[in-house]
Amino acid sequence: MPASGPSWPPRSVLGGWSTMADHRRTIALTTVLAALVLVSTVAAPMASARPAHEIPVRDVSDANLAEPTADGWEEVPASDVPLSSAPSSVPNADDTTVETVDVQAVRTDQRLYVRLEWQDATRDMNANSTREFADAVAVQFPANTSSRPPIAMGGPDNRVNVWYWSGATGTQELLAGGAGSTTPFQNPAVEANATHQGTGGNATWTVVYSRSLEAPSENRTDLRTDGDLDVSFAVWNGSNGERSGQKAVSEWHYYPFGGGPEGPPYETLLWTVAGIAIVAVIGVTSFGIYRTRGAE
C-alpha cells in the first residue's frame, strides 16, 4: 500500500484492513453485531429478566383453576420465592424448616387464583392432641393497596388482609394491624383447596386460593387495582411445632397488575434509551470506518 500522507485513522490502528473484501466483511460484521446488540437490549428484558420481587400473573378471560391439580396450571409461569424465619418474640422463632415456596398466579375477569407449592415430608392435618400442630400457609396483601404495610402483620394504620389455610382449621380470612392483632373475618371470602402429594423428602403441599377481584367488604384487598399489588407469603410446618410467629416468611413481593409483564414502565424506558444509544454508537462508528476506507 503506497504512502499517501497523513490520514485518519492512522494505519497502525486499522492494521491490515486494506482490500475491498476486507471492507465488505467489516460492514457485514458491524451490521450483525448491531443487530445482536439491538435484539439483546430490547427483547431480552421483555422476555425473561423480570425484577427480583415480581411475581408474574397470567391474565386470561376465564379459567378453571380452583383445584391444585387443574391442568391449566402447567401453562402458568412459577416463581421460586425464598423464605426465612420471621423475626418474632415467640420461643424457637428461628427454627423453621421450609426454605422456598413456588408461587403461580392467574387473573381472570372475575377472580385472582394463587397457587402455592412447597416441600413438606409430613402431612400434618390435625391439632387434636396437646402437642399436635397443623401445617398452614398464608398469603398477605395490604388491606388498602395505596401503600405498603410493615411486613410483620402490617401496622395499626396500615393493615393487612391475610388468606390463611391450615390443615386443622381449613380456610380463614384474617385482618391484622400489627403482630398479635390478627382477627378472623366472620365468613371468609376466599376459597382454598389443598392437596399433599408424594412421599418422603419429595412430598409437597399444594394450595390454591381464589377470591373475586372485587373486595366483598371493607378491610378486604381490592384486587382490581391498576398498580402493582404487594404480596407476601408464609408457611408453617406443623410437625416442627411451627405456629404463630414461628413461621417461614417471604419479603414483600408484587403482582405487576400495573406495568404489564415486562415490569414497571421506567424500566422499559431505560432499556429503550440504552438500546437506541448503543445502536447509534455502532452506526456512527461503522459509518466512520466506511468513510475512512472509502476515501482511500
Added chain:
Amino acid sequence: MSTDQQDDQGDEDTLVNVADGVDHQVAMVMDLNKCIGCQTCTIACKNLWTEDGGSEYMYWNNVETKPGEGYPRGWEDSGGGWESEEHSDRSPGEIPDEEDYGRAWEFNHEEIMYEGSDEPLRPRDGAEWGPNWDEDQGAGEYPNSYYFYLPRICNHCTHPSCVEACPRSALYKRQEDGIVLVDQDRCRGYRYCVEGCPYKKVYYNTVSKKSEKCIFCYPRIEGEGPDGETFAPACAEECPPQLRLVGFLDDEEGPIHKLVNEYEVALPLHPEFRTQPNVYYIPPFAPGQHTEDGETVDIDRIPRQYLRNLFGDGVDEALDTIDAHRQRVRQGGESELMELLQDKNPAKQYRLEVFDDE
C-alpha cells in the same frame, strides 16, 4: 415491700403487693393438714366446667399425692415461669404430652354387664398412667413412709407468665380482682400459655382448638347464681373438710391477709418460678419418725428439705410459728392464729363481698 397498687382507699401503708393495674387480688389459702384426698373439689370443678368434648382430660382443680409425679406427670420439671425477679425474661417450657395428663380409659363394662364375663372390671388397653396413678404412694420406708395431698388450681399469679407468653394477649389478668382468664375470642390455640405456665394449669381444648383454665368460678363470686347470691369457688364450697379460705389478698381484715402477710404461715407453691402465686398453702405436719420398736422420735417424717423444695425457705419459720401457737393453746393460752386455722364460720372463711361497695 411497698405496694404496686394505686391506693384508692386512703390506707397508704398497706403491705399488700398486687399486680399493676389490678384493683384487688383474689386469693385462696389451702390448709394441707386438712386434706383427705377425697377429690370432691376435683369432681365439683369438673362437673361445672370441664365436661364438654375436648376437655375430658382436664382437671382445672386436681389433688395429687406428694411426693409424686403430679398432674400432668412431671409438671414441676416442665419449665415455664420467669428467669429473674425483674420479670423481663421468661423461662421456656414444654407442652405436656397426652400421656402425661393421662387419657380417659375404656373399661370392659360391655363384657361384664351384657356378655356374662366374670373378669374383674378393669381398663382395656393402655392404662399405664393417669392423674392419680401414684396416689398414696409417697416416699420413705416402713415404718417411716410418708405422703400428703396437694390440691392445685390456677394460682392467678401476680406475675403470670402465661399472660406474657401469649403473643396475642388472649390471656389477661382482669382489673377488678386479678383473676387470670383466656379470652376465647382472641385465642388461636398456639399453646404458648400451656408451655409458659410453670404449674401447667392452662389446658388446650382439643375440640375447640383453644386454651382454657380455672376461672376462679368468677360467675359464682359475682353472684350470678339463681338467687343472686355470692358463692366461693365450687372447689372450696364443696370441700368436706373445708380446708380452703377464699377472699382478697388485700383485704387486711380478712384471714388470708393475716395468714399470708402477718403470721407468714401460708406459703406459695414453688416460689422459685417467680410468678408470685395467689394460692397459698399451710404446710403439712406429720408425726415424728418411728423406730423399729414403734417409739416416736423427734425426727421429721416429711424431710424438711422436701418441703423447702415445694414451698421455699419460708417453710421452716411457718412450721415453727404454727408449732409455737399450738403449744400456747395446748397450755391454755390464746392464739388468733389457731382460731384462724380452725374457724368454721363461712362469713370469715369466704370474704368475697368486702369491696363490693367501691
